[in-house]
Amino acid sequence: MNHEPIIIDGSQGEGGGQILRSSLALALVTGRGVEIRNIRAGRKKPGLMRQHLTAVQAATEIGEAQVTGVQIGGEHLTFQPGKVRTGKYRFGVGSAGSATLILQTILPALLVAEEESSVELEGGTHNPWAPPFDFLERAYLPLVNRMGPKVHGSIERYGFYPAGGGKFRLEITPCERLQGLKLLERGESSGRGMRILTANLPEHIAEREKKRIEKRLNWDENEVVIESVPSQGPGNVILAEIRSSHVTEVFASFGRHEVSAETVAGELVDQVREYLAAGVPVGPYLADQLLLPLGIGAWQERESLQQSIRTFRTSALTRHSLTHIELLKSFLGIGIEVVQDEESRNVTVSITSR
Secondary structure, three states, rough: OOOOOOEOOOOOOOOHHHHHHHHHHOOOOOOOOEEOOOOOOOOOOOOOOHHHHHHHHHHHHOOOOOEEOOOOOOOOOEEEEOOOOOOOEEOOOOOEEHHHHHHHHHHHHHOOOOHHHHHEEEEEEEEEOOOOOOHHHHHHHHHHHHHHOEEEEEEEOOEOOOEEEEEEEEEEEEEOOOOEEEOOOOOEEEEEEEEEEEEEEEEEHHHHHHHHHHHHHOOOOHHHEEEEEOOOEEEEEEEEEEEEEEEEEEEEEEOOOOHHHHHHHHHHHHHHHHHHOOHHHHHOHHHHHHHHHHHHHHHHOOOOOOOOEEEEEEEEOOOHHHHHHHHHHHHHEEEEEEEEEOOOHHHHHHHOOO
């Protein structure tokens, strides 16, 4: 194992917080120190923000790490992990900072730890800049569970932007090695549904969204349901779930200030139509999330004679995903091949240990 810290340029690619989160996650899994420079250089307000500090603090606690540079606005951080400790953890993000993004930082290490863990997270569970809890629960975690671990999530309270205050919990049973995953086709359709969630808002908002969705998608009335959910502040999100025999995809559109209910509904309809038309099993956001556990699994097999298949088909990769791929290749020394279909913008991503 290389014990020299790896140096990561946080300005590479899209230059956002994902480089920080994934670098910390990889450091915890591999035990290798990391030095991150130019943190979030691609953002209007570069450097560490409050939710990034929470991510660093969570990684530090779980990994018994030595860390420098942890301050608001900090653009240079060093992180040297120790041994990953399992157990019961609770982390909170002030205001509506995304709790799901904190989870991305610490979950990979707990998936391959020695014993079970329980994690409670408080903060934003549903905001426009991060995967909502429902995406994690219904789309991402079922695929992670196919790789060997068993992770169960439950939400107690919803946290919308800007008030936050949400809470969810994960119970994690780890595995020794993350197994492969082959996801080239959706398989047979097994259902679909849409939930319009509102908290502390007038009823007509959800009703207008429902009307627009049913008109544009021609779905049955019982396939689009309205729910009022507990939250400390007002909020609105529409969640679409497309179920197939091999994969479930979840898409979200968030209500925002001075954006009409019809526009919010239309944005979700467009996402669903694009996914269905592409014919791929994995949408763009799920593709980005799958790269990390698949990359870690490939790294774990670097000295194994028997290699598992790790491959999936998705639509054209986002800049986010392309940045993620380069980070994984440089940190783990694995191979990631992206092959474009001859007659479309769809791609097949394959991950190998070398």
